[in-house]
Amino acid sequence: MIEGRPLIVRLRNFVGDTVLSVPALRLLEQHGWRLELVGKGWARGLLEAEGWRVHVRPNGLSERIGQLRDLRRQLRAEDPGFDRRSNALLFPYAFSAALDARLAGLKAEGHAGDGRTWLLRRGLPRREGRHTLVEYWELACDFLGVQAEPPIDIGMKVSEAQRDAARSLLAGHGVGAGYVLICPFANGRVEFLDRSWPVFPDFVRRAHAAGRQVVIVPGPAEVEGAKALYPDAIRLDGVGLGVYNALLQLAGVVVANDTGPAHMAAGVGARLLSIWGPVDPGRWAPWGSTVTLMRRQPGWVDVDEVMAEVGRALG
Incomplete structure (x- = not known):
């Protein structure tokens, strides 16, 4: 029995950005998504107390694609509907993040722009003048189709x-x-x-x-x-x-x-x-x-x- 629909989430490559994305990740989880995070090796320790699974992203292109394909295959076996819906959310703005997802056969969503929108299942708006935490929060809200205010405090868990x-x-x-x-x-x-x-x-x-x-x-x-x-x-x-x-x-x-x-x-x-x-x-x-x-x-x-x-x- 699957607890929540699996969703691959590509984290950014910086500690500060990952911390600022925590409220958005929690929002996704609260709406029934089971997070499969892909990021740097240090993200495992940083987010350990949150209980999310973190897959360490390799450096080479072929290795990155292979990892995402393997993860897609595993999650498709667990959830027959995995390939029939958006199944990945990209926090990085980079073209390469969208390309990796597309080459792995994922139906990814993320911020539009940087010439990568055609690689995404849906490009989401990136609004000007936002604090980075609010930008990530709004990305999650747009993915979910909800409106909500970000929390006053991040409240990262410490075990x-x-x-x-x-x-x-x-x-x-x-x-x-x-x-x-x-x-x-x-x-x-x-x-x-x-x-x-x-x-x-x-x-x-x-x-x-x-x-x-x-x-x-x-x-x-x-x-x-x-x-x-x-x-x-x-x-x-x-x-x-x-x-x-x-x-x-x-x-x-x-x-x-x-x-x-x-x-x-x-x-x-x-x-x-x-x-x-x-x-x-x-x-x-x-x-x-x-x-x-x-x-x-x-x-x-x-x-x-x-x-x-x-x-x-x-x-």
Whole structure:
């Protein structure tokens, strides 16, 4: 007996986008769809507590097509109506995502445009001036044929096992309650604008001198940078994204650049100070009622302002 109609959903390739798509994924699930997610390997850890199955997308074209064909064959055997309806929803805007689905024989829907509409069973409107979370939410609404307001908070799930693992890790490093978790790295640039708060190292030195325990959870490519730039921070290396979600949720306050972990922090309801520079936050700011957006134009907020906000958050 199948629980829900199976639907292949192609996730985007970035952590922040995947977090911002969670309300849309939940909406699909609430309307009777059983989600078969296809995305990057890290998506499994990020979404583990949600209970959705994630198929890790291979890199090569023939491998991607083969994976989707195999998945289509499996789901068609489970659900005789699978091939008679729209059976895939694409969150990426790229031509390649639509091409992959078409070559695999799927009847996909997704945003129209980028010269790919002819590859889709139905091209859905991409409206201007929307926050990215709202854009994904409206994509799901259009697919379902419903109208609904997006939630105020994402409410990403964190399992008790993930929280237990996070508490054990913190205890092993002597970290107590009320720690400051920093997310100082911003991989790449957006519209040729640097997203990194230039005085982040100064902030960490000040916070450490004030007796705050500062924790950093670098990605594999960020470990050396964390060692060099943040020697006063307690470094937790090799942490999977599910446990990272728990560490963010348990923190007294999170201070972050415009980066994927900032969206994770907002997603799990952490108290987040989101530091923004020249990039417009209207489309990409972390979403939720626990987010304090700190931005000054032109330039950046200074260390004193952020230290004051940390003090208010921690008491």
